[in-house]
Amino acid sequence: MSAIKLSKPQWSSQRIFILAAVGSAVGLGNIWKFPYIAGENGGGAFVLVYLLCVALIGLPVLMAEIGLGRMGKANPPQAMANLAADFRASPLWALVGLAGVLAGLLILSFYTVIAGWAMDYFVQSAMGHFRGINSEQVGDYFDGLLANPWALLFWHTVMVALTLAIVAKGVKGGLEKALNLMMPLLFLILLILLGWSVAQASFQDSLRFLFAPDFSKLTWEAVLVAMGHAFFTLSIGMGAMMVYGSYLPKRYSIGKAAVWIVLADTLVALLAGVIIFTVVFGNGLAAGAGPGLLFQTLPVAFGQMSGGWFWGTLFFFLVVLAALSSAISLIEPAVSWVEQNWRISRVKATGLLGALVWLLGIGTVLSFNVWANVHFLPGKTFFDSLDFITANIMLPLGGMLIAVFMAWVVSDRQRQAEFRLMPGLDAAFKWDLRLIAPVGVLIVFASNLASDVWQQVVAVGVALVLYALYVYNRSRFNLYRVADKS
Ligand code: TRP
Numbered sequence: 001m002s003a004i005k006l007s008k009p010q011w012s013s014q015r016i017f018i019l020a021a022v023g024s025a026v027g028l029g030n031i032w033k034f035p036y037i038a039g040e041n042g043g044g045a046f047v048l049v050y051l052l053c054v055a056l057i058g059l060p061v062l063m064a065e066i067g068l069g070r071m072g073k074a075n076p077p078q079a080m081a082n083l084a085a086d087f088r089a090s091p092l093w094a095l096v097g098l099a100g101v102l103a104g105l106l107i108l109s110f111y112t113v114i115a116g117w118a119m120d121y122f123v124q125s126a127m128g129h130f131r132g133i134n135s136e137q138v139g140d141y142f143d144g145l146l147a148n149p150w151a152l153l154f155w156h157t158v159m160v161a162l163t164l165a166i167v168a169k170g171v172k173g174g175l176e177k178a179l180n181l182m183m184p185l186l187f188l189i190l191l192i193l194l195g196w197s198v199a200q201a202s203f204q205d206s207l208r209f210l211f212a213p214d215f216s217k218l219t220w221e222a223v224l225v226a227m228g229h230a231f232f233t234l235s236i237g238m239g240a241m242m243v244y245g246s247y248l249p250k251r252y253s254i255g256k257a258a259v260w261i262v263l264a265d266t267l268v269a270l271l272a273g274v275i276i277f278t279v280v281f282g283n284g285l286a287a288g289a290g291p292g293l294l295f296q297t298l299p300v301a302f303g304q305m306s307g308g309w310f311w312g313t314l315f316f317f318l319v320v321l322a323a324l325s326s327a328i329s330l331i332e333p334a335v336s337w338v339e340q341n342w343r344i345s346r347v348k349a350t351g352l353l354g355a356l357v358w359l360l361g362i363g364t365v366l367s368f369n370v371w372a373n374v375h376f377l378p379g380k381t382f383f384d385s386l387d388f389i390t391a392n393i394m395l396p397l398g399g400m401l402i403a404v405f406m407a408w409v410v411s412d413r414q415r416q417a418e419f420r421l422m423p424g425l426d427a428a429f430k431w432d433l434r435l436i437a438p439v440g441v442l443i444v445f446a447s448n449l450a451s452d453v454w455q456q457v458v459a460v461g462v463a464l465v466l467y468a469l470y471v472y473n474r475s476r477f478n479l480y481r482v483a484d485k486s
Contacts, residue, residue, distance in 0.1 A: 004082065005073035006340040007246035012176075014252040019179045020325075021066075021235075021244055021257060022264045026183070027326030028114055029233040030269040031319055032294045035276040037225055039287035042217030043209040046226050047273075049218070053230035054266060057440055060432045061399045062236050063258045064406035067418045069245025070254070071410070075336035076100045076239030079246060080405075089409045096401045100239030101334045103394040105353065107238075108330040109360035110386050112163065115323035116155025117295055120145060122316035125302070130312055133303040135283040135296070142295045146368040156361045159320075163327040164354040167335055168347045179325060183264075186318040189311060190271045193298075196305050197275050202282035209277050209287065210270070220447040220456075227444050228392035233265055235326065237395030237402070239333040246336075254419055275301070291383075331357065400441040407433035408474050434471075442467060 011017040038046055071086075072079025076097030084093040124130060124141070133141075145151060197203050231237040245254070272294075279297040280287055289296060302312030331353060338349035363371070367383035376385035406415065407430055416426055446459035 004078055004340075006075070006078060007069075007073050007243075007336070010247035011249065011252075014257065016176055017244070017248055017252060018257050018260050019176070019183060020329075021241065021261050022183060023179045023322070023325030024235045024240055024244065024329035025233065025261050025265040025326070026186070026268050027322050028111060028118075028319070029229070029326070030265060031272045031322065032114060032118075032291075034229065034233065034269040035273045036289070036291055036293040037229060038210065038273055039277070039280070039293055040290065041219075041222040041225060042214065043277075043287065044211055044213035045215045045218040046222050047210050048213045049223055049226040050229055051266070053227045053440075054234070054262060056432065057227070057399070057403075057437045058230045058234045058236065059258055059262050060429055061231075061403050061437055062234050062241060062261065063254050063419065063429065064433055065236050065239075065241040065399075065402050066245035066248065066254050066258065067415075068402060068406060068410075069239075069242035070248050070250070071414070071418060072242070073246050075246070075340050076242045076333045077337055078341055079242055083405070083410070087409050087411065087414075089405075093401075093405060093409075096398055096405070097239055097242070097333075097337075099394060100237070100242070100398055101337050103238040103390050103398065104240060104330045104333050105357055106360070106386055106394075107232075107390045108163070108327060109357045110364040110383055111323065111327055111330060112159035112357070113152060113156045113361050113364040113383075114291070115159045115320060115327065116152060117145065118316050118319040118323060119155045119158060120151065121295060121299070122313065122320055125299070125309070125313040125316055128309055130299040130303055131309060133299055135279075135285055135300045138299045138303075139296050141299075142292050146292070149365050149369050152365040152368065153362065156365055157358065159323070159327070160354055160358045160361065162324055163331060164350050166324065167328050167331055168350040170346065178321065182318060182321045182325070185314075186322055187268070189315050189318060190268065190275070192311060193275045193301065193315070194271055196301060197278040200278050200282050202280075203274075203278050205281035206274050206277035209281070210273050220444070224392050224444050224448050227441070228396055231395035231399050232391045233269060234262065235329055237397070237399035239398075240329040242402075243333050243336055244329065255421060255425075396441045396445070400438045403433040403437040404470075407431075408471065438467060439464065 011020065038050075068083060069076075069079055072082045074082055077094045078097070080097040081091060081094040083089075084091055130138070197206070235241055248254075276294060276297050277287065279285070279301050280293070283297075283300055285297065298315070299312065302308035302315070305311060331350075334353050335346065335349050338344055338353065339346045342349070344352070363382040364386065367381040371382055374381065376382050377388060380388060412430075415430065419426065419429065421429060442463040443460050446463040447456050450456035450459045
């Protein structure tokens with residue numbers, strides 16, 4: 001067998017694996033991105049679509065991705081190449097892993113810039129600068145920070161350096177212990193903030209905004225953003241979970257782990273949303289304020305709470321840690337690929353890729369000041385363009401191909417051996433990956449390409465016919481397939 005199985009089981013328990021995967025999933029996506037895109041896209045209906053995408057596409061694709069990593073036993077491009085060889089499929093499948101490596105680096109380049117904002121807020125809060133602050137003052141402070149490219153560059157540099165320091169040592173080590181403490185603490189602090197929110201008059205407005213759907217506000221672009229975010233928030237579609245899966249011993253249950261990851265991730269996002277919109281409506285702020293939403297709202301809440309200095313400082317510290325545990329999973333696919341396939345030491349690989357990410361991040365730093373009016377995609381700054389291309393296109397595309405590979409290329413026997421699901425669940429898993437996940441992604445993609453209903457019908461039709469053709473050819477090809485390996 002030509003397969004090169006390079007990764008060895010590393011996670012010392014099922015619990016540690018879940019913790020690391022939750023650490024990857026829970027991050028800026030939940031606390032910073034979810035609330036601001038929910039605000040920009042009108043709330044309730046958007047949230048409902050997001051939740052549907054998480055349940056119907058996110059969970060099964062998450063399982064599939066972890067499973068492919070464990071079966072392929074290597075970094076994403078190599079794992080896909082191994083599996084394609086095992087199942088006599090096209091070697092082009094390795095491109096899914098390669099695109100994932102690229103997507104991770106692109107995402108990380110803006111992720112560290114935003115995490116830098118949280119770092120700055122941690123310092124400000126610790127120094128007591130947010131005491132008794134009102135929403136206008138927070139807004140001014142935030143605008144001032146974004147207007148200063150040197151400050152943003154400084155924090156971006158700090159975050160890249162911290163990420164590299166952890167990754168250079170390997171995913172295990174100190175990270176396990178840090179995660180153990182940090183995840184429960186983050187959760188605790190969100191509950192304390194929830195307690196504060198419940199006592200506010202605007203709490204009702206927040207709930208209504210997030211959970212009472214108004215479908216007249218829903219556009220196909222909003223559906224694309226909601227779907228893209230389901231991939232982003234669960235860290236799927238680019239191989240991060242594949243790498244983590246490649247370190248997972250055979251005896252642990254993937255389904256159980258995936259359910260915990262999804263529950264924890266969704267809960268944190270909804271909590272953050274409810275808290276932030278309580279501040280928004282209590283202070284007459286704009287729900288659609290954009291990427292600054294978290295940073296323009298929470299200091300106000302902490303400013304009014306008793307013990308707010310302590311909780312605020314701890315909160316921003318935990319956001320930085322949550323961002324770090326996600327950041328390492330964004331670069332780990334690339335690092336393990338360079339390390340394993342180019343035979344470069346882990347430290348060198350990390351340094352090389354880190355330099356690339358740091359450089360690219362400068363584009364995001366400038367998006368908020370010097371390049372604020374420079375557009376890369378129509379109407380979108382460098383940062384907006386990167387975010388759109390990665391979260392809304394690359395991740396869903398990667399996730400869809402992962403679903404197709406698991407459901408049409410991997411044999412029934414191999415899938416059942418890997419997941420050990422009850423027969424009914426196994427069938428639901430397989431048909432979800434065959435139909436719901438890929439067709440869902442195709443429909444949302446096609447609808448976004450079209451500008452009126454008829455174009456939309458045609459685009460969706462063409463996408464479905466192409467998919468049917470693929471499936472038809474695939475099953476003919478399967479007749480020639482030699483029996484499963486193992
Ligand atoms: N899920 C993380 C968040 O919500 C971000 C993240 C980490 C990610 N690893 C990823 C997103 C891999 C996509 C793919 O903040």
